[in-house]
Amino acid sequence: ATTEACDSAELPAPAVVVGGAAVEPPISETIELRDGRTVALRTLHAELQLTYAHGLVAAEELEALVRLAESRGGFRRSPLRRQHSDGVIKDDIRNSSSCPLLWPMVYAGRAHEVAAAANGAALLEELSLATRISERVADLFSRSGMPTTAAHVEPLQLVRYQASELFGPHHDYHESPSSSVQGEQRSFTVLLFGSTLPPGSGGETRFPLLDVSVSPRTGDALIWANLLDDGTPNVRSLHEGRPPASGEKLAVNVWVADRPFDSSSDLERAVRT
Ligand SMILES: O=C(O)CCC(=O)C(=O)O
Numbered sequence: 613a614t615t616e617a618c619d620s621a622e623l624p625a626p627a628v629v630v631g632g633a634a635v636e637p638p639i640s641e642t643i644e645l646r647d648g649r650t651v652a653l654r655t656l657h658a659e660l661q662l663t664y665a666h667g668l669v670a671a672e673e674l675e676a677l678v679r680l681a682e683s684r685g686g687f688r689r690s691p692l693r694r695q696h697s698d699g700v701i702k703d704d705i706r707n708s709s710s711c712p713l714l715w716p717m718v719y720a721g722r723a724h725e726v727a728a729a730a731n732g733a734a735l736l737e738e739l740s741l742a743t744r745i746s747e748r749v750a751d752l753f754s755r756s757g758m759p760t761t762a763a764h765v766e767p768l769q770l771v772r773y774q775a776s777e778l779f780g781p782h783h784d785y786h787e788s789p790s791s792s793v794q795g796e797q798r799s800f801t802v803l804l805f806g807s808t809l810p811p812g813s814g815g816e817t818r819f820p821l822l823d824v825s826v827s828p829r830t831g832d833a834l835i836w837a838n839l840l841d842d843g844t845p846n847v848r849s850l851h852e853g854r855p856p857a858s859g860e861k862l863a864v865n866v867w868v869a870d871r872p873f874d875s876s877s878d879l880e881r882a883v884r885t
C-alpha cells in the first residue's frame with residue numbers, strides 16, 4: 613500500500629484562481645468512503661467552507677447519466693429562476709440545458725412500476741446511479757463530521773452548457789420557503805464536474821464576491837455552504853457558471869438539504885424540476 617502522501621502527490625493540481633493568481637491549496641484531508649472510493653479534499657477558501665474534492669465520481673458514471681438523460685429526451689432549456697437584484701427582475705441569466713434525474717426518495721420504493729415502463733431498463737439504471745451518487749455524497753458528509761443520509765439529497769440535476777452558454781451570478785439557497793419542497797433549505801451544493809476544461813477555455817465556476825474561480829475537471833467536485841452557521845442564507849455564496857469558449861461543459865448539482873425529506877408525504881407532487 614502506498615502512503616497518503618504518495619497518493620496525493622499523484623493528483624493533478626486543480627485549476628484554481630484566487631484574486632487573479634493561480635493557487636494550489638494543499639490536500640487537507642483524504643477520506644475513504646464506504647464504497648471503497650478515496651476522495652482527497654483541498655480547502656480553497658476560508659469562507660463557504662469552499663472545498664475541492666478529487667475523484668468523487670467516475671467518468672463512466674457521468675457518461676452513463678448523460679446517455680440515460682438523453683435517451684429519454686430529458687434535457688431542457690434550464691428553467692429561468694427569477695432573481696431580484698436592486699429591485700430589478702432579471703430572468704435572462706441562464707441559457708444552459710438541464711435535466712433532473714429520477715429522485716430515489718420518490719422512486720426507490722416503486723422499482724416495479726419503473727421497470728414496467730417502455731424504457732424501464734434505462735430508468736432503473738438511472739435510478740440506481742442516482743441512488744449510488746446520493747448515498748456517496750451523504751457518506752462523504754457523514755465522514756466529514758456532518759451526519760447525512762441520502763434522504764437529505766434533492767433530485768440530482770444534470771446541467772449542460774454549449775459554447776457561450778452560461779448561468780449568471782445567483783444563489784442556490786431558497787429566497788423563500790415557497791420555492792422549497794418541504795420548507796427545507798439548501799445547506800450545501802456539491803457540483804460534480806463531467807467535463808475537463810483547461811484554464812483559459814472558460815466554463816469556470818466563479819464566486820465573484822470571493823474572487824475565486826475553478827475550472828472543471830471530470831470526476832472532481834466543488835463543495836460549498838450556501839448558509840451561515842445560524843442556518844440563514846449567506847449572500848456571499850453568490851456564484852456563476854461561466855460560458856465555455858468552445859466545446860461543452862457538463863456538471864451535476866447535488867444539493868444537500870438542512871433536514872431529511874419526508875417520503876411519507878406527497879413528494880412527487882411537490883417536486884418542481
Ligand atoms: O456550472 C456551474 O459552474 C455552476 C452551476 C450552478 O451554479 C447551478 O446549476 O446552480
Ligand SMILES: [Fe+2]
Nearest residue numbers: 782783784851
Ligand atoms: Fe448554482
